[in-house]
Amino acid sequence: MMKNKMKKSKSNSALFAAFPHTLPIMAGFLFLGMSYGIYMHSKGFSFLYPMLMSITVFAGSMEFAAVNLLLGAFDPLQAFLMTLMVNARHLFYGISLLDKYRGAGIKKLYLIFGLCDESFSINCSVTPPENVNKNKFMFFVTLLNQCYWVTGATLGGIFGNFIFFNTEGIEFVMTAMFVVIFLENWLKEKNHLSSLLGLFIPAFCLVLFGKNGYIIPAMLIIVATLILLKPYFTKREAKVKK
Amino acid sequence: MTVTEHIITIGVIALGTMLTRFLPFIVFPADKPTPKFITYLGKYLPPAIFGFLVIYCLKDVSLISGSYGLPELISIISVVLLHIWKRQMLLSIAGGTVIYMLLVQLVF
Numbered sequence: 548m549m550k551n552k553m554k555k556s557k558s559n560s561a562l563f564a565a566f567p568h569t570l571p572i573m574a575g576f577l578f579l580g581m582s583y584g585i586y587m588h589s590k591g592f593s594f595l596y597p598m599l600m601s602i603t604v605f606a607g608s609m610e611f612a613a614v615n616l617l618l619g620a621f622d623p624l625q626a627f628l629m630t631l632m633v634n635a636r637h638l639f640y641g642i643s644l645l646d647k648y649r650g651a652g653i654k655k656l657y658l659i660f661g662l663c664d665e666s667f668s669i670n671c672s673v674t675p676p677e678n679v680n681k682n683k684f685m686f687f688v689t690l691l692n693q694c695y696w697v698t699g700a701t702l703g704g705i706f707g708n709f710i711f712f713n714t715e716g717i718e719f720v721m722t723a724m725f726v727v728i729f730l731e732n733w734l735k736e737k738n739h740l741s742s743l744l745g746l747f748i749p750a751f752c753l754v755l756f757g758k759n760g761y762i763i764p765a766m767l768i769i770v771a772t773l774i775l776l777k778p779y780f781t782k783r784e785a786k787v788k789k
Numbered sequence: 790m791t792v793t794e795h796i797i798t799i800g801v802i803a804l805g806t807m808l809t810r811f812l813p814f815i816v817f818p819a820d821k822p823t824p825k826f827i828t829y830l831g832k833y834l835p836p837a838i839f840g841f842l843v844i845y846c847l848k849d850v851s852l853i854s855g856s857y858g859l860p861e862l863i864s865i866i867s868v869v870l871l872h873i874w875k876r877q878m879l880l881s882i883a884g885g886t887v888i889y890m891l892l893v894q895l896v897f
Contacts, residue, residue, distance in 0.1 A: 618790075621798070731872075741837045744840070747840075
């Protein structure tokens with residue numbers, strides 16, 4: 548029993564350690580989730596739709612895109628291909644997290660299932676306090692984030708256009724969060740080359756290909772450039788070790 | 790579309806999304822050594838992805854029309870300065886968001 552109790556308190560400490568890191572996402576996801584629910588409501592869907600989609604799909608931009616697919620003619624193949632295009636970035640998150648998620652046991656299934664942009668950024672950049680189980684910490688980050696999104700989407704779907712204050716611009720909370728994560732990593736890292744590539748290549752592709760088609764070329768060029776730079780990075784690493 | 794067709798469409802979208810999430814972990818299982826080259830990418834990709842996500846958030850901003858991206862620029866500079874000054878993640882995020890909201894609601 549004693550052991551059980553200790554186990555429980557460890558779970559709690561992981562939850563408490565994870566919670567503050569998810570606060571900006573709570574603000575962002577409740578708002579964006581509600582916008583999504585309201586949008587679905589305005590297109591005549593029951594709140595069950597945004598709720599079901601945020602539980603099973605849990606990928607914001609695709610859920611927004613899905614509204615039009617659901618309103619159009621039945622075409623599952625098109626829906627499938629579009630999903631792969633919009634969500635291809637997850638492949639790169641997975642590659643970056645192979646090592647971190649190793650050894651997470653059964654929790655790993657949910658960690659991968661709930662891998663969104665925001666959970667990726669936190670789990671990839673935050674080191675939990677020493678007395679906290681790392682796997683539980685990452686599990687709660689992922690779970691809390693999904694709860695916020697599902698809550699927002701469902702509330703939006705139920706209440707429709709019920710808005711209580713001028714929320715224009717609140718979506719910037721997500722941009723601000725990614726800027727801080729980028730900056731925090733910048734202040735910690737010794738070499739900024741990869742960070743700089745991550746800013747300039749997508750910006751360049753955005754100008755070149757436009758906002759609907761830049762993601763995949765940007766990702767591919769980033770990976771190709773990193774592969775070309777492998778000798779440089781490996782050499783640097785060897786130098787630092789010496 | 791009927792409700793059944795809706796459910797199939799949502800199912801297909803969920804399946805496609807899960808494929809993009811699970812694929813790397815299926816191709817490179819934890820119990821087998823990951824190719825050196827993938828480990829290398831896993832190490833050097835994250836900083837680039839953090840940058841990518843910043844640009845991703847800004848993809849709808851137009852520099853040649855509307856407010857020329859000024860509210861975004863001012864707010865991002867505020868976030869960066871706040872963060873370098875206090876190094877408090879929540880303060881930087883909340884501060885920058887409030888500044889942005891004031892700018893788009895009252896100024897631009």
